Amino acid sequence: MLNDLPYERILQESLKGELRVVNAGLPQNRKSLSDLLGEEYPHVICSDGDTHLFKRKELEYIASLINIDEQAALLLPMLIELGANKVEAAIICQTNIEEKVISKILNMPTKPEQGKITIYKPQLALLRKMLKTTTQYVFTQKIL
Secondary structure, X not given: OHHHOOHHHHHHHHHHHXXXXXXXXXXXXXXXXXXXXXXXXXXXXXXXXXXXXXXXXXXXXXXXXXXXXXXXXXXXXXXEEEOOOOOEEEEEOOOHHHHHHHHHHHOOOOOOEOOEEEEEHHHHHHHHHHOOOOEEEEEOOOOO
């Protein structure tokens, strides 16, 4: 029964349900940049059944930053984790290709730690301005 649980646990359980709702638009599967460039209408299917379309201009911009082999390995959309810390965000970095792309766009060195590149709000704004459709937010309850 809910009344038997401590307040913090009730709050955590409620947040988990809410996070499932706000993250419903995440892709079921991500696609490689090279595959997306070969599609007439580059897209992925989201877990809620919607279609997420990519702007070709963004795909071509990212392709200009990396080589052909990296284009085949880079999965899009890149995921940006937003947590309880309102100052930072973290780009989920499964390969060094995300690091290369982010470093070039932000014009600064980046260093992944534990599979994530930490950036701050001004950097996030610049990144999202350049890669609006090729990045997507993942909301968590963690402090990054």
